[in-house]
Amino acid sequence: MVSIFLDFVNSRYYKTHPPFQDGLSDPEWIWQFVRNYELNIPLADFLQYQDDIFNLRDLMFDITEKIEENGLVSAEDLHRLNHFMKQVHLILEMELTPLGYQTIFIPVDPGIACLYFQVTASFSGLLAKGDLYRLKLCKNPACQLAFHDNSKNNSRKWCGNTCASLVKVRNYRKRLRYQSK
Numbered sequence: 001m002v003s004i005f006l007d008f009v010n011s012r013y014y015k016t017h018p019p020f021q022d023g024l025s026d027p028e029w030i031w032q033f034v035r036n037y038e039l040n041i042p043l044a045d046f047l048q049y050q051d052d053i054f055n056l057r058d059l060m061f062d063i064t065e066k067i068e069e070n071g072l073v074s075a076e077d078l079h080r081l082n083h084f085m086k087q088v089h090l091i092l093e094m095e096l097t098p099l100g101y102q103t104i105f106i107p108v109d110p111g112i113a114c115l116y117f118q119v120t121a122s123f124s125g126l127l128a129k130g131d132l133y134r135l136k137l138c139k140n141p142a143c144q145l146a147f148h149d150n151s152k153n154n155s156r157k158w159c160g161n162t163c164a165s166l167v168k169v170r171n172y173r174k175r176l177r178y179q180s181k
């Protein structure tokens, strides 16, 4: 599941966009996030472990930026990522679903370990699948949302149409200014 990792990293976007409050310190954003992904984490845990959670997000953003630059995750960054993954203890269970038998992983401890588990598993799943080159940051400098490029030729530069048109208009104006000099 890529989306939980993307939503988590993109919580930083709201520092500079409405409601102009970092998602990770906004109870409303946290409530939505916990509900969307059915996480068993009380709000109090987000506050208690706030520094660690911010560190995890910074690390994931750093790694995403570096992947775009050179397609690699450094040994040091892997070590930092594993620091969070080591804090998760899991129980394995088999379950019969409409799709057949599945192994499910359940964190032993409720609370913040659930967040580390879901977010790092989504991220590391992407890394392990070799889909690194599809992980990108929007090229609009005022946006920088992380996204997964599903396009056929992996050519997307922007998170969506709004950023694409904004950047195109800006570049067009720049060219006009240049020509009139």
Ligand SMILES: [Zn+2]
Pocket: 138, 139, 140, 143, 144, 145, 158, 159, 160, 163
């Ligand atoms: Zn964007």
